[in-house]
Amino acid sequence: MSTMDTITMLIPLKAEYVSIARLTVSGIASRMGFDIDTIEDIKVALSEILGKFIEKKSGTGRVNVDFQCLEDGISIKFKISDQSIPELFDNDTDKFALAIISSLMDEIEIEKQGDNSITMVKKLGKAV
Amino acid sequence: MSTMDTITMLIPLKAEYVSIARLTVSGIASRMGFDIDTIEDIKVALSEILGKFIEKKSGTGRVNVDFQCLEDGISIKFKISDQSIPELFDNDTDKFALAIISSLMDEIEIEKQGDNSITMVKKLGKAV
Amino acid sequence: MFELNTESNDGKNVVISVKGEIDIYSAPDFKESLYQSINDVQQNIILDFSDLSYIDSMGLGILVGALKRVREKDRNITIKNPKSTVRKLFRITGLDKAFIIEEV
Amino acid sequence: MFELNTESNDGKNVVISVKGEIDIYSAPDFKESLYQSINDVQQNIILDFSDLSYIDSMGLGILVGALKRVREKDRNITIKNPKSTVRKLFRITGLDKAFIIEEV
Ligand SMILES: Nc1ncnc2c1ncn2[C@@H]1O[C@H](COP(=O)(O)OP(=O)(O)O)[C@@H](O)[C@H]1O
Numbered sequence: 110m111s112t113m114d115t116i117t118m119l120i121p122l123k124a125e126y127v128s129i130a131r132l133t134v135s136g137i138a139s140r141m142g143f144d145i146d147t148i149e150d151i152k153v154a155l156s157e158i159l160g161k162f163i164e165k166k167s168g169t170g171r172v173n174v175d176f177q178c179l180e181d182g183i184s185i186k187f188k189i190s191d192q193s194i195p196e197l198f199d200n201d202t203d204k205f206a207l208a209i210i211s212s213l214m215d216e217i218e219i220e221k222q223g224d225n226s227i228t229m230v231k232k233l234g235k236a237v
Numbered sequence: 238m239s240t241m242d243t244i245t246m247l248i249p250l251k252a253e254y255v256s257i258a259r260l261t262v263s264g265i266a267s268r269m270g271f272d273i274d275t276i277e278d279i280k281v282a283l284s285e286i287l288g289k290f291i292e293k294k295s296g297t298g299r300v301n302v303d304f305q306c307l308e309d310g311i312s313i314k315f316k317i318s319d320q321s322i323p324e325l326f327d328n329d330t331d332k333f334a335l336a337i338i339s340s341l342m343d344e345i346e347i348e349k350q351g352d353n354s355i356t357m358v359k360k361l362g363k364a365v
Numbered sequence: 366m367f368e369l370n371t372e373s374n375d376g377k378n379v380v381i382s383v384k385g386e387i388d389i390y391s392a393p394d395f396k397e398s399l400y401q402s403i404n405d406v407q408q409n410i411i412l413d414f415s416d417l418s419y420i421d422s423m424g425l426g427i428l429v430g431a432l433k434r435v436r437e438k439d440r441n442i443t444i445k446n447p448k449s450t451v452r453k454l455f456r457i458t459g460l461d462k463a464f465i466i467e468e469v
Numbered sequence: 470m471f472e473l474n475t476e477s478n479d480g481k482n483v484v485i486s487v488k489g490e491i492d493i494y495s496a497p498d499f500k501e502s503l504y505q506s507i508n509d510v511q512q513n514i515i516l517d518f519s520d521l522s523y524i525d526s527m528g529l530g531i532l533v534g535a536l537k538r539v540r541e542k543d544r545n546i547t548i549k550n551p552k553s554t555v556r557k558l559f560r561i562t563g564l565d566k567a568f569i570i571e572e573v
Pocket residue numbers: 201202203204205422423424425426427429430431433
């Protein structure tokens with residue numbers, strides 16, 4: 110698997126598709142050599158972000174997810190075409206989701222200018 | 238899962254990514270209610286097409302795969318952006334691949350005019 | 366998807382097993398089933414998570430809601446045998462302080 | 470990925486077990502390992518497919534290549550215990566007529 114290859118997925122913003130994205134990322138992460146625990150962490154973090162997108166924007170189009178294979182890890186970028194990123198973690202009940210993502214991933218960046226995206230990164234060899 | 242939802246995947250034309258596409262389609266087909274044997278058939282047919290694309294066009298960009306959820310089945314469409322579909326089944330050793338795809342799927346259509354695509358369809362409730 | 370079963374019910378405790386996956390898709394069903402099982406009984410609740418392979422923040426939120434209800438009647442909820450991946454989420458969210466967690 | 474092991478080797482037959490998945494990614498390795506195992510011995514070949522979960526047209530092509538080599542020396546290849554999904558591909562491609570298939 111060479112560096113900088115990107116697999117992209119476009120997923121309808123509906124709850125029933127989140128488990129499919131989870132399955133896909135587990136395949137990618139396992140091929141990249143992540144261990145089982147870390148794969149689980151990545152699946153959870155991915156689901157949390159997709160879950161929040163769906164809660165705030167349910168039914169409105171698709172979310173674009175880029176899985177980029179880096180030399181030392183994976184970078185996962187979420188975008189909604191022609192739409193701004195909603196406030197994903199604005200209310201009380203979102204605190205668990207944000208705590209989970211921040212703990213499990215090495216980096217999370219919410220980009221509200223420019224291309225309106227959320228990117229999270231997990232490095233190889235770093236289970237929580 | 239409502240009708241006509243489409244999940245799209247963009248996959249580098251490299252052998253190491255075929256198993257990831259297989260995993261994704263098994264998730265989609267299982268969510269749609271296909272039985273285990275039919276899911277296996279769909280995975281095999283998908284792999285054969287991706288395999289032929291990779292043999293003929295290895296390393297040159299990505300293949301776009303649309304998984305469209307129909308009311309009575311799944312339609313899977315393959316396109317290469319800005320490129321024509323290669324002759325996928327032109328030589329002797331491709332005959333197995335074509336036999337397998339034709340037997341396992343209900344429909345296969347190779348569209349060389351227009352949008353240059355291959356589409357295969359599997360109906361619900363029809364294991365081979 | 367998930368499965369919820371009342372395994373045993375003595376004078377003091379009700380054991381409810383939760384199996385499968387709880388995510389944004391199955392959460393609404395999980396909430397309804399769990400709250401119903403809890404309303405039906407008077408005892409302390411033991412949730413057997415031995416066969417729960419996945420839970421997300423929404424599932425955890427539902428557990429918090431359940432705990433509130435149960436506590437109003439001076440009862441509590443024990444989480445029994447969570448897998449390490451599920452256990453980790455209780456730790457990260459601090460919920461391991463709210464629930465009794467019993468590892469056997 | 471796949472695994473190839475020589476399980477037993479008596480005067481008449483060599484049993485080679487093939488486990489895992491053979492697809493476009495693992496096919497080159499499979500071809501090399503299989504042809505090597507075949508060249509190393511003089512007996513008939515029994516390929517135990519009990520734990521082979523996946524094979525594609527490329528894998529089948531490699532088997533055909535192996536069969537040609539083996540037949541040149543008046544030997545043959547038996548496919549033992551293929552799973553139903555793998556068995557189906559032999560039927561579809563007509564290869565169930567070329568190979569001896571032994572289901573136990
Ligand atoms: N998704 C969630 N994330 C975090 N906490 C949650 C979530 N859902 C519910 N909660 C917590 O559980 C409490 C009770 O939840 P719930 O039973 O759904 O509300 P209600 O009692 O209004 O029906 C909420 O006030 C909230 O603190």
